[in-house]
Amino acid sequence: MTLHITTDVNVSEDRLLAMGREVLAEEANAVHAVASRLDARFVDAVRLIQGCTGRVVVTGIGKSGHIARKIASTLASTGTPAFFVHAAEASHGDLGMIRQEDVVIALSYSGESPEIVAIVPLLRRQGAKLVAITGKLESSLGREADVSLDAAVQREAGALGLAPTSSTTAALALGDALAVALLEARGFGPEDFARTHPGGALGRRLLVRVAEIMHQGEDLPAVHVKASVAEALLEMSRKRLGMTTVLNDDGTLAGIYTDGDLRRTLAKGIDVREALVVDVMSRNPHTIRADRLAAEAVQYMESFRINGLIALNANGCVVGAFNTHDLFRAGVL
Numbered sequence: 001m002t003l004h005i006t007t008d009v010n011v012s013e014d015r016l017l018a019m020g021r022e023v024l025a026e027e028a029n030a031v032h033a034v035a036s037r038l039d040a041r042f043v044d045a046v047r048l049i050q051g052c053t054g055r056v057v058v059t060g061i062g063k064s065g066h067i068a069r070k071i072a073s074t075l076a077s078t079g080t081p082a083f084f085v086h087a088a089e090a091s092h093g094d095l096g097m098i099r100q101e102d103v104v105i106a107l108s109y110s111g112e113s114p115e116i117v118a119i120v121p122l123l124r125r126q127g128a129k130l131v132a133i134t135g136k137l138e139s140s141l142g143r144e145a146d147v148s149l150d151a152a153v154q155r156e157a158g159a160l161g162l163a164p165t166s167s168t169t170a171a172l173a174l175g176d177a178l179a180v181a182l183l184e185a186r187g188f189g190p191e192d193f194a195r196t197h198p199g200g201a202l203g204r205r206l207l208v209r210v211a212e213i214m215h216q217g218e219d220l221p222a223v224h225v226k227a228s229v230a231e232a233l234l235e236m237s238r239k240r241l242g243m244t245t246v247l248n249d250d251g252t253l254a255g256i257y258t259d260g261d262l263r264r265t266l267a268k269g270i271d272v273r274e275a276l277v278v279d280v281m282s283r284n285p286h287t288i289r290a291d292r293l294a295a296e297a298v299q300y301m302e303s304f305r306i307n308g309l310i311a312l313n314a315n316g317c318v319v320g321a322f323n324t325h326d327l328f329r330a331g332v333l
Helices: 013-037 040-050 063-077 114-126 140-144 166-185 190-196 200-207 229-239 259-267 294-304 324-329
Strands: 056-060 082-086 103-107 129-134 147-150 222-224 243-247 253-258 287-289 308-312 318-323
Touching: 013 166, 040 103, 040 129, 040 147, 040 166, 056 063, 056 114, 063 082, 063 103, 063 166, 103 114, 103 166, 114 129, 114 140, 129 140, 129 166, 140 147, 222 229, 229 243, 229 253, 229 259, 243 318, 253 259, 253 308, 287 294, 294 308, 294 324, 318 324
Parallel strands: 056 082, 056 103, 103 129, 129 147, 222 243, 287 308
Antiparallel strands: 243 253, 308 318
16 A cells, blocks of 8 residues: 655645644643642652652653653652663563662553553562553553552544644653652752753853852952942942942941942932941842852842842851852853
């Protein structure tokens, strides 16, 4: 039989856009439906994996195998030791990679994939725990699993509704939900994430600390608490940060004087040559420890809508200052 493929079907741009939107909407609805059915079994799965003393093994075949591989990668990158085993290869030696202390996450929408069903009794014999992600909870896989997660969808996306689309998207989203919930349960923080992502822009963003980007020493804009506004303006001009710190005798922070403070000073008709900076500075400015990650500083600055921060050491003394330009130069923003 000869397969004829038509290549000259005239489909309008509007129709192509409409088809794309329909598929995205249908898959989004499928994920929403899975989320609405999430129940105590999800918590049981998280606790089972969290208590695993071995590794998490994710398995599947076909399109589910591709999704399983991605879930394993996501788990590993977020603090849950995990790897992928192809279901077909498991029956030909790779099952030896799975130990009693491991937890296996098996993906099969039908729950009857022969390659998956074939290894379930062997996993049971080894004593490994089993989490199923399936669209059929009453399937062979669903019944045999320690925890079965419902990934059922009403239909696959597209006019034919045949190719795995909505079902694989739902399974992928459910795997992401497990990974993020485990991340939360383990208290996996930015520094932990940085250790698993040392390369590229993401690694720089997560590994750079405030102390590495701040202006310090002779480059730190600073005046004494008894300085005049004129002296503060001269310091701001020299250091070009649009601000200067105002320090007490012991090096602790008394306040900050910024370009905005200068505008307010002039608006009040105050003579900058005679006024003391302590009388017009901003008190209790935002600060951050110098040993914190620069990524944390970004979040802090965004939440308070500010473009600069003062860095302190463990004793509360001022050791640096930086702004958004410094974050850009460091590749953090």
